Amino acid sequence: MTESLFVSCTPGLEAPLAVELAALGLAARVVTGGCEVADAPQGSFVRVNVQSRLASRVAWRLGQLETPAALARLPVSALLGPGPFQLGISEEPGARCAVPAEVWRNAAVKAWGALGEGPELSFRLSRAGCAVSVDTSGALLYQRGARQETGKAPLRETLASGVLKLCGWKPGEPLWDVTCGSGTIVIEAAEQSLGLQPGRARPFAFQAFPSVTAQALDEARLPGPAVKTWLHGSDLNAGALGVARRNARRGGVFEAITLARVDATTLVRPQTAPGLIVANLPYGKRVGAKFDLHGLYQGVGAALRRGFSGWRFGFLLQEGEDALGLALDARAPVKNGGLWCQVVTGRVP
């Protein structure tokens, strides 16, 4: 038996997500907001939930039904347990279903009993009928379970990994996050270098499904190979560094990284092979009108030109990248906190 999945992600990460899914052996079709996977081997959603660093959520598509009467034939209890189930109904814009939502809801209650707390089913109504799927993730997948404290403008772990992917970073390449804040990017890099699965410590909605064994979850959580990598994080804010230190400790990666208080405009080349300078630079209105963003970007660019010839760079920012004074090889749009931003990448000449 195969299964069909919809794996959602932060807008802008769809293509890297398809590459990640391919590495998990799953052929994915990129659509806005995620990837569709048809004919995946049974239980694939367990591996995607536990091992994907970019996915926000994994929905398992149980069937496409033409009429409400067909609901009774879906083996929902065998797959998901006896219920009760939660039910969300949405309609595809401009493609009205001939059968009203209320009729589908009543048919669901008739087939599976009263709705309540439990696995979250969703009905997507369209001209073709009703697509039935169930959420297999539970809490959004950026919640890895280790980070309990955040800094001022923390990145979601999934976007931190997305930034690394868009920079083309892989374990083994030295990495320095020069505005690391609570450490999200450098901690993600450390987990990858140590072969730790992102979902090694958190619970998932699929654990309530009788069709999923504890052994399948344990197997998905097994670590991969470790690759020794120089990983460093720095920030001007000592409080943020304390948070980063505690998050790294909780995540079991403290020994794999170093942290220091450094002004990103005064960076000095470290004693390692050239690698990647990465940063989620401060941007936008959140930093306040008094903060000199232009001066910071100018200072970071100047520090790289002074001492980092041959290093690669990748910055997540909204605008103002000209102030870096560095030629860009690529820019990839990505959404952060509801705002379109970009990851700009290049190599210091």
Ligand SMILES: C[S@@+](CC[C@H](N)C(=O)[O-])C[C@H]1O[C@@H](n2cnc3c(N)ncnc32)[C@H](O)[C@@H]1O
């Ligand atoms: C958008 S936040 C980074 C958030 C981080 N990615 C996280 O997940 O927590 C920007 C960071 O830049 C730091 N920062 C601002 N000016 C700096 C400077 N001149 N040198 C180093 N860090 C600076 C701030 O303290 C803040 O932690």
